[in-house]
Amino acid sequence: MNTRPFTKTTMYFTRHGESLYNELGRIGGDTELSDNGVEYGKQMAQYLESCGLADIPVWTSLMKRTIQTCSYLPNQDVRRYKCLNELDAGRCDGLTYEEIAERYPEEFALRDLDKYNYRYPRGESYHDLCCRLEPIIMELDKQKQVLVICHQAVLRCIIGYYLNVPADE
Numbered sequence: 001m002n003t004r005p006f007t008k009t010t011m012y013f014t015r016h017g018e019s020l021y022n023e024l025g026r027i028g029g030d031t032e033l034s035d036n037g038v039e040y041g042k043q044m045a046q047y048l049e050s051c052g053l054a055d056i057p058v059w060t061s062l063m064k065r066t067i068q069t070c071s072y073l074p075n076q077d078v079r080r081y082k083c084l085n086e087l088d089a090g091r092c093d094g095l096t097y098e099e100i101a102e103r104y105p106e107e108f109a110l111r112d113l114d115k116y117n118y119r120y121p122r123g124e125s126y127h128d129l130c131c132r133l134e135p136i137i138m139e140l141d142k143q144k145q146v147l148v149i150c151h152q153a154v155l156r157c158i159i160g161y162y163l164n165v166p167a168d169e
Contacts, residue, residue, distance in 0.1 A: 008144075009140060009141055009142075009143050009144065009145065009146070010144070010145040010146075011140060011143070011145070011146055011147075011148065011162075012053075012056070012145075012146070012147040012148070013147075013148050013150070013155055013158065013159065014044065014069075014147070014148070014149050015149075015150065015151060015152055015155060016033070016037065016063075016065040016066045016068075016069040016149055016150070016151065017033045017034075017036065017037025017038065017039070017040035017041045017044075017065065017068070017069045018033065018034045018036040018037040018040065019031045019032065019033055019034060019037055019065040020032060020033070020034050021094070022034065022037075023036070024096070025096045025097070025098075026094055026095060026096055027089050027092065027093065027094070027095060027096070027097070027100075028086060028087075028088070028089040028092070028093035028094055029093060029094050030063050030064050030065075031064065031065065032064050032065065032068055033064075033065055033068045033069065037065065037068070037069065038068070038072075040069065041068065041069040041070070041071065041072040041073075042072045044069070044072070044073070045072040045073045045074065048073065048074075048147070049074060053147070054073075054074045054075060055074075055075050056075060056145055056146065056147045057075070057077065057079070057143065057145070057146045057147070058070050058073060058075060058077070058078045058079070058146070058147045058148075058149065059078070059079045059080075059081060059084065059136075059146055059147070059148045059149070059150075060078060060079075060080050060081075060084065060148075060149045060150065061080065061081065061082070061084035061085040061086065061149075061150050061151060061154070062080050062081070062082050062084075062085055063085055063086060063151070066084070066149045066150060066151070067080065069149050070149050081136055083132050083133060083135060083136045084133075084136060084148070084150045084151075084154055085151070085154075086150075086151035086152070086153060086154060087120075087123070087124050087126065087128075087129045087151070087153035087154070088120065088123040088124040089120045089123050089124075090119075090120035090121045090122035090123025090124070091120070091121045091122050091123070092104065092107070092120050092121070092123065093123070104121070107120070107121060116167045116168065126153065126156070126157065126167075127167070129153055129154065129157050130157045130161070130167075133154065133157050133158060133161075137158065137161055140158075
């Protein structure tokens with residue numbers, strides 16, 4: 001439940017540029033950007049400059065793909081937070097969903113039944129990720145404006161929080 005007071009923070013969120021694992025359909029990992037991802041970082045930098053946001057504070061995860069995405073921005077005063085790292089897929093890290101279904105069919109089926117509470121073996125669930133993000137969400141509310149470059153699951157949780165989306169959705 002979202003119980004935060006109304007704040008006047010302007011937040012911009014973006015996922016990192018396409019990574020080499022994204023290109024291959026693999027989850028997780030800590031790979032660098034693909035050529036498309038590099039182009040995305042460059043285009044984002046141009047867009048932010050055209051909007052007068054060249055000096056906006058930037059927050060990223062500790063993962064290569066977010067750091068590389070922000071490397072094209074004119075403002076290199078970047079804060080990196082471990083809590084913004086992607087959901088830990090545990091022993092499924094680096095696999096495609098097809099490989100997970102083949103190697104771990106029971107796990108694959110369990111994830112489909114309850115995606116929010118499903119925890120990857122030796123990894124995290126969306127619930128775990130939401131708990132990990134609580135401190136950073138409180139820090140976001142204290143900012144005047146900020147650009148957050150992070151990951152798909154992380155963005156789902158943060159945006160879900162601000163839109164007050166129930167966990168089962």
